[in-house]
Amino acid sequence: MLVAVNAPELAGDIPPEALQMFAETFLASYTNRSALDPDRLSYYRAYRAIRAFARGSALRTPGVVAGLKPPDQYAWGSDGSMRRLASTFGDITGIEIPLPADVDPE
Numbered sequence: 001m002l003v004a005v006n007a008p009e010l011a012g013d014i015p016p017e018a019l020q021m022f023a024e025t026f027l028a029s030y031t032n033r034s035a036l037d038p039d040r041l042s043y044y045r046a047y048r049a050i051r052a053f054a055r056g057s058a059l060r061t062p063g064v065v066a067g068l069k070p071p072d073q074y075a076w077g078s079d080g081s082m083r084r085l086a087s088t089f090g091d092i093t094g095i096e097i098p099l100p101a102d103v104d105p106e
Contacts, residue, residue, distance in 0.1 A: 003019050003020075003022055003023035003026070005049070005052070005076070005081055005084040005085055005088060010075065042092050045088065045092055046088075046089055046092040046093050049085045049086075049088045049089040049092070050085075050089050050097070052076040052081070052085050053076075053082065053085040053086060053089065053097065055069075055070045055074065055076065055077070056070075056074065056076050056077035056078075056081065056082050056085065056100075057082075057100050058070070059072070059074055059077040060077065060100045060102055060103075061100070079103050079104045079106070082099060082100065082103045083099065083103065083105070083106060086098075086099055
């Protein structure tokens with residue numbers, strides 16, 4: 001999740017495709033070395049995506065209780081990360097979640 005969703009915002013000139021290839025290669029190597037249940041992996045990827053999406057949405061919503069908001073520099077709250085989180089969650093679950101109104105749909 002870190003590489004596929006958030007790294008494009010932080011990696012500068014590295015193409016997103018290269019980051020995705022890195023993430024896939026890392027996961028393939030990891031699963032070759034340890035037993036990893038694909039269903040559990042999907043569950044935790046979906047959980048992480050929706051949790052980060054909810055926190056990113058809270059950051060953008062006026063009036064949300066301060067304790068529910070992540071810090072202002074929350075890296076998962078950028079427009080690009082929010083789009084990728086929604087897409088990742090949808091790809092895994094088949095459930096489409098709407099982007100916050102202030103996220104540029106690109």
